[in-house]
Amino acid sequence: MRSNELQRIELKEYETRRFPKTEISEELGLKIWQSYGKQISIDEPSFKNGREWDLTANGWAGHIPLTPELEIALLPKVDIKNLFGMLEYAYRLKSFKFLDGLTDCDSLKDFYETLANFLALRVLDRGRKGFFRSYQPRRDKIPYVRGRFDVRRSCQKPWDVLPECSYEEHTSDVEDNQILVWTLQRILKSGACTERSLPQVRRAYQSLRGLTTPVPCDPQDCVSRLYSRLNEDYQPMHALCRFFLEQSGPSHRVGGRTMIPFLVEMAKLYELFVAEWLKANTPPDFVVEPHDEVVIGPGGRIRFNIDLVVYERGSQKALFVLDTKYKAPDHPGNDDISQVVTYATTKDCDEAVLIYPKPLNMDVMIGKIRVRSLAFSLDGHLEVAGRRFLEDLFSGVER
Template sequence: MHTNLVKHRVIEITEYQDKLFTHQDIPELVGQELYDKYTTQIDIEFPSYTTRYQWRLKSKGWVGYIPVTPEFGLKINPKVPIKNLFGMLEYAYNLKDFRFLDGLMDCESLQEFYNYLAHLLAQKIIERCRKGLYRTYLPRTEQLAYVRGRLDMQQVIKKPWDVKLKCHYEEHTADIAENQILAWTLYIIGHSGLCSDKVSPTVRKAYHALQGLVIPQLCCAEDCIGRQYNRLNEDYQILHILCRFFLDNSSPNHEMGNHKILPFLIDMARLYELFVAEWLKKNAPPNYSFKQQHLIDVGQNRQFILDILLCDAATGRPLAVLDTKYKSPEKTANNDIHQMISYANTTNTKQAFLVYPIDLKQSLNIKSNDIQVRNLTFSLDDNLERAGQTFLNKLLSLL
């Protein structure tokens, strides 16, 4: 496993802010690599007359770290205060429910936050390995020289000369999804290039503790959601919550060529959506319920995916649709208004809200065929709890 941060040159930018670099600051091959593989996350202009022969870089709402080459890295800082970024992550990944995570607020950088959670996950996996990994019975079918479990009599009759017997049996094994998620996440963390010298040995120790018992299988963040827990594996819930954070933001799907180090990138627009939804679930009065990423069929094999659907908890009746917009426009785009009217029509609601992280200069209040479309603000600039209460009070007053 590659767990030591490669000693190389790192340049920094801030999301949604243009930054210029001299031709000497960024080697040509690094610029090409960024352009070829990270145009979803980064706007990049090559040195030309229009840029006064400088590189121009701008993050499209992503923060984190890209190991562009083994010798060169790009760090993307959030525009929101770092403590508020951590607060958003706590809510989005349901970390806030676990009191031993209070130390997260003492972190001063995204790398410190990453290391804190990586160390915590590795320690908890080591503890679980000491107690014994969760095991279950899985069906197996093998050709054996002895009888185990149920013998396949059809094969014995058809091939009486075959010395190997086809047996169906159940094996009590730790090589199951619950543990494969842990092994794959540790593998991803070990290839992040973000682990400090203090955290790396713990990550390695945890990974080696699983070896021989669990074969790492490619997993994704969705594999960590909706799992069933019982008295034998209830402590796996926090492990899988932590795994979800790493798998969600450390996707190995980027074509990295021969590079062994993987990028760690947070999509701030998606994080804002997750954060607002989870904050509402935890803080809204109990007579309201919220559906997140709600699918609506609209015919011809087409679907709408609603960020948040606000419902009456007792009846399940939809009351409003909410769509988060992690951007700072002066006014709402016409396309967004039409989209919200379609969402409201499809769900038979009369209220639609576009949620922004800042106040719009031109407030939105439009009525179309009895559907009211307005803008709301859930600010990320100040105390998140205060901003959330202001947002919630305004939302409820308009229902």
């Protein structure tokens, strides 16, 4: 690429772009292939492509700061407003009123930066009130007796004059705050924030850094947490942290800095969005169970993780087995059909449903199992598409 100016390559989902051989060096092509081969398919210049580079985005959206002179923007096929709507449901952000105005963003990078700014402002606001603290068990050698004194150890080592004590310390270095400071650190390294949000993110990070250890956290650390009146305002912050941690790619060096790309895997987002939308909108007589695991065979060696199962609340009977597929083929593939029929068999369920972003109009009987393809469209208004999908799903079911 030409130096001394920031170059931006835009790749739209599943579309191939061709670049002259002089635009991308072999060193840069190798870096894309080695670091982002999962997100970007790259074919080097050859007689097959007119001696040019072919780059294709593989179902991911986001931002990759590749070098100080080059960034790659992976653009989703989904309209940007609908992408925001998917993220709101998928990460349970919809109930948090601070998201008003996000639809004014015109790119995924703007959305990322706006959310980062929201998180930073919430952290700063909590810091003014005082960060959450709790009592944590400690065991240490200290110059005075505190809590329970280990007499046995003292007798065994009389030359060690410092008493070893077990006690509880009222501290802010707890997991609730560790999640926040770790996430803010990752955001600062992302390269996706500009001076519009960086000052707030830096201030929020520094406000916690002196009180809390930035321990590496997993996205699952942000969910199924217990909240009380003392830390209930942490719930939306942890929801945002989960979003940032799940969309952080592997770190790499850009110039003298460690950079963390922002990457959204669209297939996983679609699966999570459909699951959360159904949980929020399915009639109360039914229960939606995402990732329902089935263990069969001797020793439980055969395991299936089913995307979604809809149960009748009273009888606990499985009414539907659903599998989401973020792709747009001309017709459902044999592998998809075999998979969902197997899932339905393990749940003794008569209804197997494949969910695609566009209608494929399949409705067949395989033995006693009805196999359908239904569309949860990402075009147009998501709520309208969801209601249409729900109506199609329950057609023929007495409620």
